[in-house]
Amino acid sequence: MTLNLQRTDLIRAGHLIDGRWCGEATFDVTNPADGSRVGRVPDGTPADATAAVAAAHAAFVQWRARPAKERAALVESWHDAVMAHQDDLGRLISREQGKPLAEGRGEVAYAASYIHWFAGQAVRSNGEVIPSPVSGKRLLALREPVGVVAVVTPWNFPAAMNARKIAPALAAGCTVVAKPAEDTPLTALALAFLAEEAGLPPGVLNVVTASRANTPGVVGAWLADDRVRKVSFTGSTPVGVHLARESAGTLKKLSLELGGNAPFIVFDDADLDAAVEGMMQAKFRNGGQTCVCPNRVYVHAAVHDAYVEKLAARVRALKVGPASDPEAQIGPMINARAADKVERHVQDALAQGARIVVGGHRLDRGANWYAPTVLVDATPQMACACEETFGPVVPVTRFTDEAAVVAEANATPYGLAAYFYTQSPARIWRVAEALDCGIVGINEGALAAEAAPFGGVKHSGYGREGSVHGLDDYQHIKYLCQGGIV
Numbered sequence: 286m287t288l289n290l291q292r293t294d295l296i297r298a299g300h301l302i303d304g305r306w307c308g309e310a311t312f313d314v315t316n317p318a319d320g321s322r323v324g325r326v327p328d329g330t331p332a333d334a335t336a337a338v339a340a341a342h343a344a345f346v347q348w349r350a351r352p353a354k355e356r357a358a359l360v361e362s363w364h365d366a367v368m369a370h371q372d373d374l375g376r377l378i379s380r381e382q383g384k385p386l387a388e389g390r391g392e393v394a395y396a397a398s399y400i401h402w403f404a405g406q407a408v409r410s411n412g413e414v415i416p417s418p419v420s421g422k423r424l425l426a427l428r429e430p431v432g433v434v435a436v437v438t439p440w441n442f443p444a445a446m447n448a449r450k451i452a453p454a455l456a457a458g459c460t461v462v463a464k465p466a467e468d469t470p471l472t473a474l475a476l477a478f479l480a481e482e483a484g485l486p487p488g489v490l491n492v493v494t495a496s497r498a499n500t501p502g503v504v505g506a507w508l509a510d511d512r513v514r515k516v517s518f519t520g521s522t523p524v525g526v527h528l529a530r531e532s533a534g535t536l537k538k539l540s541l542e543l544g545g546n547a548p549f550i551v552f553d554d555a556d557l558d559a560a561v562e563g564m565m566q567a568k569f570r571n572g573g574q575t576c577v578c579p580n581r582v583y584v585h586a587a588v589h590d591a592y593v594e595k596l597a598a599r600v601r602a603l604k605v606g607p608a609s610d611p612e613a614q615i616g617p618m619i620n621a622r623a624a625d626k627v628e629r630h631v632q633d634a635l636a637q638g639a640r641i642v643v644g645g646h647r648l649d650r651g652a653n654w655y656a657p658t659v660l661v662d663a664t665p666q667m668a669c670a671c672e673e674t675f676g677p678v679v680p681v682t683r684f685t686d687e688a689a690v691v692a693e694a695n696a697t698p699y700g701l702a703a704y705f706y707t708q709s710p711a712r713i714w715r716v717a718e719a720l721d722c723g724i725v726g727i728n729e730g731a732l733a734a735e736a737a738p739f740g741g742v743k744h745s746g747y748g749r750e751g752s753v754h755g756l757d758d759y760q761h762i763k764y765l766c767q768g769g770i771v
C-alpha cells in the first residue's frame with residue numbers, strides 16, 4: 286500500500302542530532318492494519334542519547350538568550366510548516382498508527398494548535414515585581430527556562446503528544462531531546478524535519494529513535510544525565526513511577542501524564558442523545574486508545590435500557606477499516622498485545638456475568654483488530670473496571686444513587702478524566718466538585734483543547750499541558766533582590 290505523499294522526504298530514516306540526520310536504519314515501522322512496512326529507523330543506543338544531550342546542552346546557551354519574540358516567530362513558522370503539510374502528515378500518522386485518515390488529518394490540526402498556542406505564550410511569559418516588605422529593597426521574580434528537556438511520547442497521538450511537549454519547551458527557551466514511541470517514530474521525525482526547515486537552529490530539537498529493547502538504554506542515559514533538567518512523559522503509570530524514581534538522583538523536574546480509568550455517568554435527567562454522542566466522541570476516538578477514554582460507564586436504572594439501545598445502534602453502525610479506506614471510522618489496535626488485552630477484558634467480563642449487546646469478538650482482518658463492543662451488567666470487580674482497557678469496549682453498569690455512583694467513580698487509584706450528563710444545575714456543581722480527577726466533561730465528550738489545562742491527579746500523574754499554565758513546567762522562578770535603594 287503506497288503512502289502517496291507530496292513530500293516523500295518527510296519520511297526520515299535517521300536520528301536528528303545537532304542538525305544532522307544520522308544512524309543506520311535497522312528496525313521496521315509497520316502499519317498496524319496489515320503489518321506492511323511504512324519505514325525503517327535507527328535503533329538508538331546510550332551513546333546516541335548522550336550525543337543528543339551534548340547537542341541540546343550546547344544549543345541551550347544561545348537559544349535561551351534569543352528574545353522571546355524571535356523564539357515565538359520560529360515556533361510559529363514551525364506551526365505554519367506543519368499545517369502546510371497537513372495532508373502528508375495525516376497520511377503518515379494514519380499509516381504508522383492505524384487511525385482513520387480523517388482522524389490523522391485532525392490530529393495534525395490538533396498538534397498544530399498547541400504549537401500556535403505556545404508561540405503566543407512565549408511572549409507573555411511575564412515575571413513579577415513584588416512589593417517589598419521593607420524599605421530600601423526591590424524584589425523581582427523572573428521566569429527562566431529549566432534547560433535541556435527529555436520528551437518521551439506514546440504511540441496513540443504521534444504528532445499531538447510531541448507538539449504539546451516540544452512547543453512549550455522551545456517557547457520557554459529550553460532545548461529538547463525526544464524519544465518517540467517505537468511503534469510510531471516517523472511522525473516525530475517528520476515534525477522535527479519541518480522544524481528544521483522552518484529555521485530552528487541545530488541542536489535545539491534532537492530526536493533519537495529506539496526499539497522497545499533499546500528504549501531503556503536511551504531513556505536511562507537521559508535520566509542519569511545531570512544536564513537533562515526535566516522529563517516530560519505521557520504513557521503508563523508503571524513507566525511514570527519508574528521515571529520518577531530514576532530521575533530522583535539528579536532531581537529533575539517531571540511532568541507525567543499517565544494512565545486513566547475514566548468514569549462516564551449518565552443521570553436519569555440527562556439528554557440521552559447528547560450522552561450517546563459524547564460517548565461516541567470520547568470512547569471511539571482513536572479506536573478507544575486515548576488516556577481520557579471512558580472506561581467505566583454508569584447509567585441510571587431509569588434510563589439504562591433506552592440509553593443502551595440508542596448507543597448500541599450507533600456502535601453497530603461504526604464502519605471499521607484501515608486508514609486507506611476513506612469511509613473507515615475506526616481502525617485496528619496498535620498491535621496484537623493491545624488486542625489481546627481487549628479480548629482478555631471482554632472474556633473476563635463475560636465470565637463474571639456481563640452480557641454482550643454489540644461486538645465482543647476479534648475481527649477477521651488480522652491479529653490487531655477488535656470489534657467495537659458494548660457490554661451490560663458490568664461490575665467493579667471486572668478487569669475492564671479495574672484496568673484501563675485502551676480499546677473499543679463500553680462496559681455499562683446500572684446505578685440508582687448519586688452519592689454511591691460518585692463514590693464508585695472515585696474508587697480507583699487513577700484520576701485523569703471523568704464525564705457526566707445531567708440537566709440539573711445543582712447536580713452539575715455537586716458532582717463536578719466531588720469527582721477526584723484533573724479533567725471533567727459536563728454534558729460534553731470532547732474535552733482537550735490547547736487553551737485548556739490537560740493533566741491528572743493521583744496515579745494519573747502531575748503537571749499540566751496546554752493553557753496559560755503549560756509553560757510553567759518548563760521554567761523555574763528566579764528571585765532577584767536588589768538592596769541599597771534610598
Ligand code: SIN
Pocket residue numbers: 441442445519542574575576577733
Ligand atoms: C492521550 O491519550 O494521552 C491524550 C488524549 C488527548 O489529547 O485528548
